[in-house]
Amino acid sequence: MSPLIRCPRHCPQARVRLFCFPYSGAGASIFYAWSDALPATIEVCPVQLPGRGTRLAEPPFNRLEPLVQSVAQGLLPCLDRPFAFFGHSLGALVSFELTRYLRRHMGLSPVHLFVSAHSAPQISGRDSPIHALPESEFVEQLRCLNGMSDAVLKNAELMQLLLPILRADFSVCETYVYQVDEPLDCPISALGGLRDEHVSRESLDAWRVHTRASFTLRMFPGDHFYLNTDRLLLLRTIARELSNSSVVALTGSSDPDVKTLEVSEVLSSNSLEAISS
Secondary structure, eight states: OOTTBOOSSOOTTOSEEEEEEOOTTOOGGGGGGGGGTSOTTEEEEEBOOTTSGGGTTSOOOSSHHHHHHHHHHHHGGGOSSOEEEEEETHHHHHHHHHHHHHHHHHOOOOSEEEEESOOOTTSOOOSOOOTTSOHHHHHHHHHHHTOSOHHHHTOHHHHHHHHHHHHHHHHHHHTOOOOOOOOBSSOEEEEEETTOSSSOHHHHHGGGGGBSSOEEEEEESSOTTHHHHTHHHHHHHHHHHHHTSTTOOOOSOSOHHHHHOOHHHHSOTTTOOEEEO
């Protein structure tokens, strides 16, 4: 397995690899617990980007194009079986452009693309860029995003370690320029939180133009970081969507509920919406 990938549990019997791309400032470890709740036929493969975790000594990328090229080369040895991508926030943008890069340069495609908590790429960002703000203003903006605890934000030593990574990650998003291209051939699922004040349902629905295959929009109860608060519901959704692909038979799960429980049975219709085409 590539050093880019930090698999918490290898699954030789897996029929699909799910590569997971984290949000700004996060590392592969946010996905480690996913293996415990997904079927053994899905191998969870968290992606460790430069500048964090086991790659802390490497400088982070601050532009998307070289980041995607580097990830593509690192992942290539792992694409010897069917694979899917999940990306949250920054990770959604990375996984989308990586999918387009693999199609263009390697003739490869994931069986499914999950884009989470990020507006469709053709929608211009409404917020002012923050990656170059003075430190105090930048930290205040991070506090407003609700993605870091006050304890972390007030830890000066830890923040000095995190700030260069966060600035680089925000720069990747804020300097990105969307280029029109043909729709993808793989299904896309756009996922978001009903209480997300930064990414609207409408901006998630706009992802539908990027696929010739099926599209689903699913909303969860939480905010921008619903993947932490609504994790089990999210994983049930991912398992269900991948079960619709011919490459995955949802058997052998350590949690039978993941295989059989429909998300709509757990939540009322006004707390989770699904739109399919």
